[in-house]
Amino acid sequence: MSSSARIAALALAGCLLTGPASASGHGVLYYGYGTTPTARQIAGWAIAVRPDGQGLPPGKGSVSHGGDLFQTFCAACHGTFGEGEGRYPKLAGNDPLTGNQPRPTVGSYWPYATTLFDYINRAMPFPSPHVLKPDQVYAVTAYILNLNNIVAASFVADATTLPKVKMPNRHGFIWADPRPDTHDTECMNDCLKPDQVKITSTAEGKGITPRTTGPLDTSMPQ
Amino acid sequence: MDQEATGPQAGHDARLVRPGRRAMFRAGMAAGMVALAGRARAEAPAPPADDPWSQTPGPGVVSRVYGHPSHFEKDVIRRNVPFLTATPQSSVSFTPLQSQQGIITASGLFFERYHAGRPTVDPAKHRLMIHGMVEQPRLYAMRDIERFPSISRIHFIECPANGGMEWRAAQLNSLQFTHGMIGCADWTGVKVSTILEEVGIKPEGKWALVEGADGAHMARSIPVSKLLDDCMLVYGQNGEALRPEQGYPLRLLVPGWQGNVNVKWIRRIQIGDQPWFTREETSKYTELMPDGKARGFTWKLYAKSVITFPCPEMPVNAPGLYEIRGFAWSGLGRIKAVDVSIDGGVNWTRARLDGLVLPKAMTRFTLPWRWDGKPALLQSRAIDETGFVQPTITELRAARGVNAIYNNNSIQTWQVKENGSVFDVQLG
Structure with missing residues (x-):
């Protein structure tokens, strides 16, 4: 319902007390459902961290403390030095982002160090996410940055130092969508010469397609 | 009886030429429906014979209190590509599009994408918090969300990684695996604009962080303008409650934008003046170009x-x-x-x-x-x-x-x- 329609409806009902909050700014709700969260409730859930540091909690953590925690909580999947076990994400490394099948890492790809804190805090360790204390998250963040040679071994991560870390790929992103970047046309007839139509690749015989009939295919390795 | 015989498989069968088939059936009827002989033949029964299911009543009502497809359709299931991901908890399954008969994807076949598995969320305990640059922060229970004016809309949701294996070459010999990270449903819920107008967005509030209640605490930044345009907070899917795989009891629907921003099990919307650059919009869901630069915030799914x-x-x-x-x-x-x-x-x-x-x-x-x-x-x-x-x-x-x-x-x-x-x- 538009704001004017709401006001009209209220007027018809003979109870024109105020417009919706967004229009009046007086803080009177139109529907009035729900409750006002307490500051403590908001603080408990508002975990998002921005590049400018907004959302970073009090606390701090060192590279060396982070190294200990990493071996306990992270290395089983990500490898002792962040090299990534199996299909688990590789965290450290400086391979180029070009060429055949690049494997981006925190060091080579991530534009902001704050994202590392945010993600470890909200989603890691994978089997029991969001259990590390802020000091621990700061420490693991510092360790992974150090693994990538972005900060020194003496680095201590906190709400002041983390937003100041300059990530190598900070300016590697284009945030304005440049599409449409293809320009195919609605050609209907003789759009190609028949001899231009060549099969350049086929999935036939590659042997990587899971079974598509019968029960779920569990024979393929993870 | 035709129900079982003309399932999805009928599509690859010359029998599909229906007029002829119906004519045959009518001819059988005209021949007198003499229920003779029929039963014993081992080969495929044909009119005028009766099959066994025509000669006895089937199970009664409520023998299935929640219905499911015929067991002849047992191969029509979500499937995965095990080697794609390290664990099934952070992974994807694919809709069997080869068997989808209309534009609505059956709720039980709708593709899954989890970042920390499928949480079991108690709707009585679930809350949606809206805060940040708003006039009135608000905490809603499901019964509050359901009280707001509601709408139903049919939209697809597609993971932008659909077809991601096929950039270099043809790889997977299967429609389900090349295109199955999509589903389309009739969604019911409340327009996000209804609630954002209720709480009042401050003039500088241009971005929103939307966050899930799953173990990944899935979080994405999204422009407020898109939320106000056509987004929904969804609790209904194809005429019943949203499925757990799709975010029960509440998910964000962002029509036409990459699946990842359609945050499931949504519990928080924070309004701010700039994006958060979460892991899911920097490390992931960005596109590496040949020069090593990457495109981000490429939300729209083109034709x-x-x-x-x-x-x-x-x-x-x-x-x-x-x-x-x-x-x-x-x-x-x-x-x-x-x-x-x-x-x-x-x-x-x-x-x-x-x-x-x-x-x-x-x-x-x-x-x-x-x-x-x-x-x-x-x-x-x-x-x-x-x-x-x-x-x-x-x-x-x-x-x-x-x-x-x-x-x-x-x-x-x-x-x-x-x-x-x-x-x-x-x-x-």
């Missing part, structure tokens, strides 16, 4: 289509008349037209759009095809109401290289061989 019959799972067998079938969709609006080629893109024929043609929804197309038994290269090409024409993979590679992973909306080519088998191929 795409695929032929669902024939396809590798649903080949043809004998020459004759078939109906080519498929789906088209665009995150930018309605599908305007779909063209089909049987010669690898030399010549195209306009297909018939069938049934509902809705914005940001799967749209069905069909085209009769008399297969002469010779090799064919089948393609479909979608054009949406903005005039955008679905590109070839060659065009897409020229623009973006092969490392982008996401947003592969290229024309799919199915190679039909003389024996009727169908393969995923790419043309140069």
Whole structure:
């Protein structure tokens, strides 16, 4: 319902007390459902961290403390030095982002160090996410940055130092969508010469397609 | 009795030519329905014989208090590609599009994408918090959300990694695995604008962080303008409660935008004046270009289509008349037209759009095809109401290289061989 329609409806009902909050700014709700969260409730859930540091909690953590925690909580999947076990994400490394099948890492790809804190805090360790204390998250963040040679071994991560870390790929992103970047046309007839139509690749015989009939295919390795 | 025999499999069968079949059936009726002999024959029963299920009552009502497909359809299931991901908890499964009969994806077959598995959320305990740059922070229970004025809309949700394996070359010989990270449903819920107008967004509030209650605490930044445009907080799917796989009890629906921003199990919306650059919009869901730069915030899903019959799972067998079938969709609006080629893109024929043609929804197309038994290269090409024409993979590679992973909306080519088998191929 538009704001004017709401006001009209209220007027018809003979109870024109105020417009919706967004229009009046007086803080009177139109529907009035729900409750006002307490500051403590908001603080408990508002975990998002921005590049400018907004959302970073009090606390701090060192590279060396982070190294200990990493071996306990992270290395089983990500490898002792962040090299990534199996299909688990590789965290450290400086391979180029070009060429055949690049494997981006925190060091080579991530534009902001704050994202590392945010993600470890909200989603890691994978089997029991969001259990590390802020000091621990700061420490693991510092360790992974150090693994990538972005900060020194003496680095201590906190709400002041983390937003100041300059990530190598900070300016590697284009945030304005440049599409449409293809320009195919609605050609209907003789759009190609028949001899231009060549099969350049086929999935036939590659042997990587899971079974598509019968029960779920569990024979393929993870 | 036809229910079981004309399931999805009918699509790859010359028996599909229905008038003849019905005529046969009528002839059987006319012959007098003499219920003779019938029962004993081991070979396929034919009129006027009765099959066993015609000779006894079946189970009564409430023998199935929640219905499910015939067991003859047991192969029509979500499937995964185990080697794609390290664990099934952070992974994806694929909708069996080869068996989808209309634009609505069955709720039990709708593809899954989890970042920390499928949480079991108690709706009585679930809350949605809205805070940040708003006049009035608010905490809503599900019963509050359900009280707001409601709407129902049909929209698709597609993971932008759909087709991500096929950038370099044809890899997976299966429609389900090349295109199955999509589903389309009838969603019921409240417009996000209804609630944001209620809480009042401060003038500087231009971005929102939307966050899930799953173990990943899935978080994405999204412009407030999109939330106000057409987004919904959804609690209903295809006439019943949202499925757990789709975010029960509450998910965000962001029509036409990449699946990842349609945050499931949503519990928090924070309004701010700039994006958060979360892991899911920097490390992931960004597209590496050949020069090593990456595109981010490429949310919109451009026009795409695929032929669902024939396809590798649903080949043809004998020459004759078939109906080519498929789906088209665009995150930018309605599908305007779909063209089909049987010669690898030399010549195209306009297909018939069938049934509902809705914005940001799967749209069905069909085209009769008399297969002469010779090799064919089948393609479909979608054009949406903005005039955008679905590109070839060659065009897409020229623009973006092969490392982008996401947003592969290229024309799919199915190679039909003389024996009727169908393969995923790419043309140069």
